[in-house]
Amino acid sequence: MRYDIDAQRVTHERLNEEVLIINVVSGAYYSGSGSFADLWSLLAQGASTEDAAAHLSETFGESAETILPGIRDSIGHLLAKGLIREAPDREAPDGWSLPDLPRAEWQAPSFAEYTDMWDLIQLDPIHEVGEAGWPFAPPEHRT
Amino acid sequence: MTVATPRLRVLAFSPLFLPFLGGIEILLRTLLPALRQRGIETAVVTESAEGLASREEMDGTRVYRLPLSGAVRSRNALEPLRVMQQLRAIVAEERPDALHLHSVAQAAAYYVERLLSQGGALPYLVSLHGALETEDQLQVVRGLLAGARAVSGVSQACLDSAAPFLPAGSARQLIYNGIPDTDLRCAPWRQGETARLLCVGRLQLEKGYDLAIAALAIAVARGFDGRLAIIGRGEQELNFRALAARLGIADRVDFLGELAPSLVAAEMARAHALLAPSRMREGFGLVVAEAGRMGVPAIVAKTGGLSEVVIDGRSGLVVPREDADALADALLRLFRSEGHWRDLGAQARERVVTTFGHDACVEGYVRFYADHLGEKRRAL
Structure with a gap:
């Protein structure tokens, strides 16, 4: 099974070792690094579970059998969170691309979910600001 | 003056820093140079x-x-990632022995949590400068409080508010804010003269300056002769x-805007009473203590640390919140x-001198680091 990302609901970026995924509908943030960032990159490129296991096995020097359960778990969580969806008709790309970074020992992919980021920044003393940032009030506060 | 060679390097996170002049910024302005010594x-x-x-x-101080x-x-995923990258570069450059979050309910909490989750083995401390409220029970805030080596509060109210977030037996320390000494003293007030009232802080609803204005109107209607000056600016100024x-008291209320610290101090010394009718989130009440150090009595709301800085009926007056x-x-x-006014002012000064001294505050933070960053203890 391959997967795709609903661009209407999910925006994502990777910068070096970290990936950040935002569900723009719910406002939830999902952050991960290490093997998760690599797994996400591969899924975004159209990798199936087996493709990802094979490529990550090679990348991390660990057997595919060893890493497959963790990959399946992580994909299950991503599906449950609505960050990816099954795309049975998606075709395999010609190859895979991952950033050239030093990699630590394999650890099962995991990501953190932050469902209250907006609340967190609202706690800041510079809340009630507009897009331009502090000290500019949002339009509803200007007269 | 001799400056000690750094024996402990701390990377602190503060929601704001100089030139802003809120409670944390004012504390850090005097605390950090003293710690450097x-x-x-x-x-x-x-x-x-x-x-x-x-x-x-x-x-x-490098900022x-x-x-x-x-x-x-x-909501652009690349932007927080860039900030994380910058933060990692700062950590690599500063090579801190520990992190110190001044306030945990701030956007930096997310980045610190990410930094630590990526294998950063840095110990960290948290200082609470505001009372935590129910809405602060956020995942990141809870997680960071639970993992901190120790948590300090600038008032007992701060520490008490954090109790539901903290694991049983976690290290907690009360470190009152310290007020540097001043030669300024409260201007005299004589019966029959206009009383000068002062509010200092950001013009936001949380500070309750609308209550101060309403109270002045009520008191004036009952024969009181007073004027209110408000220093600061913010989103509620027009309101x-x-x-x-x-x-009907526009001619009795002066909005002075933002002033330089020396001018704030001068206005404070001209005042006959400081009003702090805050609705929420006052961890300590630094301006109340600063005014107290000059012998200016305060009327404060019973919220957070304000009612620790002022002892009702002895060093000022404490009133119910939102009233x-x-x-x-x-x-x-x-x-x-x-x-009566003079007596409360004298007691206010006495309380600040004996309980909220600057040296005791510095000593409190030195002890905080020494006690909870064990590997550095001997060095300190």
């Missing part, structure tokens, strides 16, 4: 702001300004001005006689 070198990561450099040295909340607000006009009538009553009581 004791061998504790602190660099500060804070929120970026229009017109301020992303990196500079202020009073000997890094990052768009911490702005990157989250952008506060409109309220004063609507209540303009009670505040008006307190104004009339405070100024009922010259002797």
Whole structure:
């Protein structure tokens, strides 16, 4: 099974070792690094579970059998969170691309979910600001 | 003066830093140089702001300004990642022995949590400068409080508010804010003279300056002669001005805007009473203590640490939160006689001198680091 990302609901970026995924509908943030960032990159490129296991096995020097359960778990969580969806008709790309970074020992992919980021920044003393940032009030506060 | 070679390097996170002048910023302005004298070198990561450099040295402290909340607000995934990258570079450059979050309910909490989750084995401490409220029970806030080596509070109210977030048996320490000494003293007030009242702080609803304006109107209607000066600016200024006009006391309320610290101090010394009718989130009440140090009595709301700084009926007056009538009553009581007013002012100064001294505050933070960063204990 391959997967795709609903661009209407999910925006994502990777910068070096970290990936950040935002569900723009719910406002939830999902952050991960290490093997998760690599797994996400591969899924975004159209990798199936087996493709990802094979490529990550090679990348991390660990057997595919060893890493497959963790990959399946992580994909299950991503599906449950609505960050990816099954795309049975998606075709395999010609190859895979991952950033050239030093990699630590394999650890099962995991990501953190932050469902209250907006609340967190609202706690800041510079809340009630507009897009331009502090000290500019949002339009509803200007007269 | 001899400056000790740094024996402990701390990377502190503060929602704002100089040139802003809120409670945390005022504390850090005097605390960090004093800690440096004791061998504790602190660099500060804070929120970026229009017109301020992303990196500079202020009073000997390296300051890094990052768009911490702005990157989250952008909802562009690349922006927080860039901030994380900048933060990692700062950590690599500063090589801190520990992190210190001044306030945990701030956007930096997310980045610190990410930093630590990526294998950063840095120990960290948290200092609470505001009372935590129910809405602060956020995942990141809870997680960071649970993992901190120790948590300090600038008042018992701060520490008590954090109790539901903290694991049983976690290390906690009360470190009252310290007020540097001053030669300024409260201007005299004599029976029959106009009483000068002062509010200092950001013009936002949380500070309750609308209650101060309403209380002045009520008291004036009952024969009180007073004027209110408000120092600061903020999103509620127009509303506060409109309220004063609507209540018919616009000519008794002066909005002075933002002033330089020396001018704030001068206005404070001219005042006969400081009003702090805050609705929430007052961890300590620094301006109340600063005024107290000059012998200016305060009327404060019973919220957070304000009612620790002021002992009701002895070093000032404490009124229920959100109660303009009670505040008006307190104004009339405070100024009922010259002797009573003078006595409360003298007691306010005595309390600040004995309980909220600057040296005791510095010593408290040195002990905080020494006690909870065990591997550095001997060095300190």
